[in-house]
Amino acid sequence: MGSSPIARSIFCLFLFFFFSHPGQSTAQVTADTTLPFSQGQVVLLPATTAYLGDMPHFIDLVPNDSPFHTLGGLQAPLVGWIDPLSKNSVGPLATGPGLFFENIPYPLASSPMNFLPAAGTIQVLDFPVQAWLGPMAASGAVNLTAPEATAKSNNRFSGWGGSGTTLGVDDRFQSGLLNADLDYRHGNPTGGNQTDSFDFISKENWFRTDSIGLGSGLLATQGLGNDHWYASYLKMDLLSPNFQTLQLKPYYQSAQIGVQTVQDMGFFLDYLFNLAGLAESHLGGGFDSATGTNVLSANHSFIQSTNLVDVLGDVSLDAAFRWDFSSVNDTAFSTVLGLQGKFDAWILLGDYDKGVSALIGQDVQQTDIGVRYQPDDIWNVTAKYIYQQLGQAGYNGGDLHLQLNEFDGLWFFKNIGFDVEERLLTGAGNFTQYDTGLTCRWSLMSQDHWWVTGRCLSNEAVILEAGLDYGISKEWKVFGNFENIAGIALAVPDLDNPSGMVASVGVQYSAN
Numbered sequence: 001m002g003s004s005p006i007a008r009s010i011f012c013l014f015l016f017f018f019f020s021h022p023g024q025s026t027a028q029v030t031a032d033t034t035l036p037f038s039q040g041q042v043v044l045l046p047a048t049t050a051y052l053g054d055m056p057h058f059i060d061l062v063p064n065d066s067p068f069h070t071l072g073g074l075q076a077p078l079v080g081w082i083d084p085l086s087k088n089s090v091g092p093l094a095t096g097p098g099l100f101f102e103n104i105p106y107p108l109a110s111s112p113m114n115f116l117p118a119a120g121t122i123q124v125l126d127f128p129v130q131a132w133l134g135p136m137a138a139s140g141a142v143n144l145t146a147p148e149a150t151a152k153s154n155n156r157f158s159g160w161g162g163s164g165t166t167l168g169v170d171d172r173f174q175s176g177l178l179n180a181d182l183d184y185r186h187g188n189p190t191g192g193n194q195t196d197s198f199d200f201i202s203k204e205n206w207f208r209t210d211s212i213g214l215g216s217g218l219l220a221t222q223g224l225g226n227d228h229w230y231a232s233y234l235k236m237d238l239l240s241p242n243f244q245t246l247q248l249k250p251y252y253q254s255a256q257i258g259v260q261t262v263q264d265m266g267f268f269l270d271y272l273f274n275l276a277g278l279a280e281s282h283l284g285g286g287f288d289s290a291t292g293t294n295v296l297s298a299n300h301s302f303i304q305s306t307n308l309v310d311v312l313g314d315v316s317l318d319a320a321f322r323w324d325f326s327s328v329n330d331t332a333f334s335t336v337l338g339l340q341g342k343f344d345a346w347i348l349l350g351d352y353d354k355g356v357s358a359l360i361g362q363d364v365q366q367t368d369i370g371v372r373y374q375p376d377d378i379w380n381v382t383a384k385y386i387y388q389q390l391g392q393a394g395y396n397g398g399d400l401h402l403q404l405n406e407f408d409g410l411w412f413f414k415n416i417g418f419d420v421e422e423r424l425l426t427g428a429g430n431f432t433q434y435d436t437g438l439t440c441r442w443s444l445m446s447q448d449h450w451w452v453t454g455r456c457l458s459n460e461a462v463i464l465e466a467g468l469d470y471g472i473s474k475e476w477k478v479f480g481n482f483e484n485i486a487g488i489a490l491a492v493p494d495l496d497n498p499s500g501m502v503a504s505v506g507v508q509y510s511a512n
Helices: 005-019 071-075 091-095
Strands: 042-045 048-051 060-063 098-101 121-125 141-145 154-162 166-174 178-187 195-208 212-222 228-239 244-257 260-274 279-293 298-311 315-326 332-343 346-357 362-373 379-390 393-410 413-427 431-443 448-457 463-471 476-483 502-511
Touching: 048 298, 071 121, 071 141, 091 362, 091 379, 141 195, 346 379, 379 413
Parallel strands: 098 141
Antiparallel strands: 042 048, 060 121, 121 141, 154 166, 154 502, 166 178, 178 195, 195 212, 212 228, 228 244, 244 260, 260 279, 279 298, 298 315, 315 332, 332 346, 346 362, 362 379, 379 393, 393 413, 413 431, 431 448, 448 463, 463 476, 476 502
16 A cells, blocks of 8 residues: 555545445534535624535534544544544644634643544634634634524433443533533543543523523533633623624633643623624624643733625625734734635635734635535535645645435435545645545435445545444434444544444433
């Protein structure tokens, strides 16, 4: 397998298709998810939300429907994202993405993503989003969000166990008032001490009238030893009948990794004008102050403007500008710009994104230009040119993405859906990287749901997983999966697993 990158990529594709005959994907597909197109999903932006189908930026929304995965393991199959074998990433991600809770930045430089159990829904943004979320997101971001409110209360409880005495439980509760997700995970890495970690995330909607709204949120994570991240916020909305909202969001958080501790408090103040969904104009600012041990105490502030425009669904654009001020760093300007136009089944896409990496003190930039063909709600294909720049290093490439939504009646399958993506980047010194991701999900009967997902970077081993869940009744189902099918001598994709292939089985109960 020491042949050329092209041969390596072809072999990866062959291996994926050999294991998952009907198709594959980069989207994180699990026992409880389908392969929805992005326009049905909502992403959290400063002071507002937006449908992804109305934006040229592609953002992965990864639900916590795989209780046997860590936060890092859920992201491993995503093309263009961090190398799952922990080798050096290229482009903007080489300096590492930021970690956020409901847009509140994790206050330490290094993050515990790879070991934390996953809770809530994970928004993965693999482009510079400093203009939306701040300096920590100059090279991309992972934004943790609590489950959304539902009109009817429901609760889903899962328990599982796997190879090497790995085990865990997950409990997700949703209602109109309280929405929460609690995960506990016991790991057993090869050659290391056993680990225990938990992650709790919640969102509370206390009340809302025509003129005022009050809500809150809480994140509590506990990892190795005393390592933790606790964060909470209170959100107060003053609403006006003429499409205006004034929002105040104070927060407090505490974090520790090893000998580093930090206490951070601050607030966001946002004004939003929403013209009946046709246009949104947002002006906001914020301030926070961080102190601790073995960290540099600092004050940070910012002002930003975010604008969204949708012209009858045919043309949409977004534009964000932000200035960050700091007592320890230079003032930084960042922007996120995007334009999308629809012409029958064709969609033209373009965006430019810029941040400033505090790690290297230089600009991080990305430009995407592409076209999507989407004749119906069954399938679509997207092709893009990509340019990335980290400081003085530039990378050119492209991305081809084919997505087939689940549909009925193909051969002996009851339904089937798949997603396949290939990304190519080239840089100085004859550097070339191929990044392939595939996922397939299908059913043979109404009770069974099979899935296979994987990813392969050029000249690296194949990360491959497969699983099944089976509905015993309306309330009960059993599930199982195999991670690291290729038996790589590493803990992949979850770093607290033993090395090699890991098998897990579990049961889930849902009550409405």
